[in-house]
Amino acid sequence: MxxxxxxxxxxxxxxxxxxxxxxxxxxxxxxxxxxxxxxxxxxxxxxxxxxxxxxxxxxxxxxxxxxxxxxxxxxxxxxxxxxxxxxxxxxxxxxxxxxxxxxxxxxxxxxxxxxxxxxxxxxxxxxxxxxxxxxxxxxxxxxxxxxxxxxxxxxxxxxxxxxxxxxxxxxxxxxxxxxxxxxxxxxxxxxxxxxxxxxxxxxxxxxxxxxxxxxxxxxxxxxxxxxxxxxxxxxxxxxxxxxxxxxxxxxxxxxxxxxxxxxxxxxxxxxxxxxxxxxxxxxxxxxxxxxxxxAALSIVLIYSICTVMTNRLLKFSRQISKVSTGNFNVEFRDEGKDEIGQITRQFNHMVNNVKELMNEVELSHRHAGELERKQNEIKLKMLASQINPHFLYNALESIRMKAHISGEQGISKTVKMLGRLLRRSLEITGEAIAVNEELEMVRAYLEIQKFRHEDRLNYEIDIEPEAGRIVLPPLLIQPLVENAVVHGLERSPGGGTVAVSARVAEGALVVRVEDDGAGMSGERLAYVRRTMRDQEANRIGLHNVQMRLTLTYGEGAGLRIESEEHKGTRIEFRIPVEGSNACTK
Incomplete structure (x- = not known):
């Protein structure tokens, strides 16, 4: 048979x-x-x-x-x-x-x-x-x-x-x-x-x-x-x-x-x-x-399939012999849709994969870098969007309580500052802004807090002209000032002074926020430094600023915190002046 x-x-x-x-x-x-x-x-x-x-x-x-x-x-x-x-x-x-x-x-x-x-x-x-x-x-x-x-x-x-x-x-x-x-x-x-x-x-x-x-x-x-x-x-x-x-x-x-x-x-x-x-x-x-x-089609077709199967296998065997000699430029064409056709297509695909492997690896690395960059941009926008409404509720409550208790004339000025702060907040679209524009928001914020705390709060703003023209991502300085008021001066019985400075030194923009308020113990300072990367409910501002700085300028641009209990706290960061995200305006 x-x-x-x-x-x-x-x-x-x-x-x-x-x-x-x-x-x-x-x-x-x-x-x-x-x-x-x-x-x-x-x-x-x-x-x-x-x-x-x-x-x-x-x-x-x-x-x-x-x-x-x-x-x-x-x-x-x-x-x-x-x-x-x-x-x-x-x-x-x-x-x-x-x-x-x-x-x-x-x-x-x-x-x-x-x-x-x-x-x-x-x-x-x-x-x-x-x-x-x-x-x-x-x-x-x-x-x-x-x-x-x-x-x-x-x-x-x-x-x-x-x-x-x-x-x-x-x-x-x-x-x-x-x-x-x-x-x-x-x-x-x-x-x-x-x-x-x-x-x-x-x-x-x-x-x-x-x-x-x-x-x-x-x-x-x-x-x-x-x-x-x-x-x-x-x-x-x-x-x-x-x-x-x-x-x-x-x-x-x-x-x-x-x-x-x-x-x-x-x-x-x-x-x-x-x-x-x-x-x-x-x-x-x-x-x-x-x-x-x-069943019917199988009985009809199996005979014709078996007739051509041997010839196709012989052709495929000759192709394998050529490849075994090191010739990877040959290609065996078989239009069959059965297992033999599938094997020949997989064989041709394997040969092509060997030749294209290096190109695919390079393309994969390029795609991975692009994906990581886009993910960092998305994460940066998400972090920036968290801060916009962070202060508004406390400010509005302060104005309401002050008006209710005393009805002072200073309310008009404070409402004006609050309006300016709201307007600046709504104008922020995520694009970089000048340091001077950021400090307008800081000054409005401090005026509102001064209305709230009266003589318990003083502030100083010292900005070099060159530093004021440098642009940076929005809402990097205001959260630090808010942190100094809330965690530094509000916890100090006698209040104190918040000092904000910005200068250019050694090719970098140096921004510093200081207060002479309650300060932190060494143990507490160590804990804040250690957990600053984790988004705790009461430190969303520091966490947000830290993550945006490191995502935009690298790990070296993160926050630096120094503090001494009952003497005050100093927070500063440095970002390079030369770069896509820090230039003059």
Whole structure:
């Protein structure tokens, strides 16, 4: 038997037959998996509806529990008023109902029915009349004292339609009487919860009214009148199979028992069986087709493939021999899409990779450097953006307190300084600015702090003309001055002086901020130096400046801190004058 025929026979025996057997097994498993997943999704949908509905009802239950303990509500409800104006004033001063409605979209309305004929009906507090006392929900609420009932009923106080309402009796200790609290659940909110589900779902009360639904034409109707038939009504919780709208369907009934309630609600979910097994049947049919087509094509094509396989292997062998002699400029072209074609393409690719390796390494290094530079730019912009609003809150609070306590005329000047500081802050875009422009912000900041601390704060600014024209990233000096005021002078009982200087020395711009305030102990100074790279909540300014300096000018441009307890602190940094980020302006 020829080698080609041997390969064909072996292929059929050891591949085609096992493939068909395994294929049928895998298709069946996938079908069962799809069926299980569909059932699991339907069950998860029901649980999701129950949980979200329970959450909505729990909002109403929680509000009712809080209102039962509301002494102000009891006072409004039980007071015997002498005139209508007294009632109106009491209603105006009591806004708890309106506040609850504003912050709880799940609730559509809150009403309290009270045995007090001096009240006026404002749709929040309603005097009980004979019609109310005869209503089924009122009698049930009084009978189940303190427990929660859920009813879907019309009311003359409603603007339109019916709503699911929480009904709960309230005992007023002051005059030993009862009232009934009614909290209307937002039907549209409940419907929005149910509309998010794929399967048809209905929420019914114990009387059989549909209180929420995503099935058209069922809301507000009795279950027996919805077209689903009486087969569903009255059935206990469980899963039933029946025809709905002419389709064989699964109907699942679940009981929802809200907390503190003597009544329950039913969640009815309808999902057609064909929608559950649709995906499973599709997988089954598609799998069988794929297996049949693949088997037929394999038997037809294997013979022709084996015919040309030997010739292709011989050509490839001759190409390998050339490469083995050190000739890497040859290329074997094989247009086949099978394993041999893949091997030849991988072989050619390997040869090309050897020749291109050095170029790829160089390109990779260049890309890595560019990426690191862009990352540093992004990080620098992020760090710079943190400082802009850092001081404004303290300054505004100082002005407010000073104005409130003393009303001094210096407030006008301070507000002007603050306006200048705000304007300069808003003008900062991240581009480099001159030292003189940065010091305008520093001077405005110090004037504001001087207004705040009066004679406890003095400051000196000494800038060489050449240094003032040098540009640098914005907001490098102001955080250091703020640190000197907050951590140096504010902690010193006698206050002190802040000195800011800038000069050019040995080809570098030297900026120094000094204070003669509280200073730091040696241990504290060591801790600040050690942790300055970490962004602590109370030292965001120093950390920000340190990181921006080192990212822009290198590690040698970082902050240098010297301090002595009870004598003061000095912070300075040096940046080169020659460079892209430090030049004259």
């Amino acid at each position: 020829r080698f080609r025929n041997k390969m064909v026979l072996a292929y059929i025996l050891f591949f085609i037959f096992p493939f068909i057997a395994v294929g049928f097994f895998i298709v069946r498993e996938y079908r069962q998996s799809a069926l299980d997943k569909a059932i699991e999704q339907s069950e998860a949908s029901v649980e999701r509806i129950k949980n979200r509905t329970a959450e909505t009802l729990d909002v109403a239950i929680g509000l009712s529990s809080r209102l039962m303990l509301d002494s102000q509500m009891e006072e409004v409800a039980t007071t015997r008023y002498r005139s209508s104006s007294d009632v109106v004033d009491a209603y105006r001063n009591y806004d708890t109902f309106r506040t609850y409605l504003e912050f709880n979209p799940e609730i559509a309305g809150i009403k309290l029915f009270v045995q007090n004929d001096t009240l006026l009906n404002n749709w929040e507090f309603l005097p009980i009349d004979a019609k109310t006392t005869k209503s089924f929900w009122y009698r049930a609420a009084i009978e189940h004292s303190g427990l929660v009932g859920w009813y879907y009923y019309p009311s003359e106080t409603r603007t339109a339609g019916n709503l699911l309402s929480l009904v709960r009796s309230v005992y007023f200790q002051e005059n030993k009487s009862f009232g009934v609290l009614s909290i209307d659940v937002n039907t549209e909110y409940l419907n929005s919860v149910i509309r998010q589900e794929h399967f048809e779902t209905l929420l019914t009360d114990e009387q059989g009214y549909v209180v929420a639904s995503n099935r058209p034409g069922t809301l507000g109707k009795l279950l027996r009148d919805t077209g689903l038939g009486s087969a569903i009504e009255g059935k206990p919780p469980g899963v039933y199979q029946m025809a709905v709208d002419g389709r064989d369907s699964k109907v699942r009934i679940d009981k929802l028992q809200p907390d503190k309630s003597y009544m329950s609600l039913n969640v009815i979910t309808i999902y057609p069986i064909d929608s559950i097994v649709r995906e499973a049947n599709r997988i089954d049919r598609a799998g069988i087709r794929i297996i049949a087509v693949f």
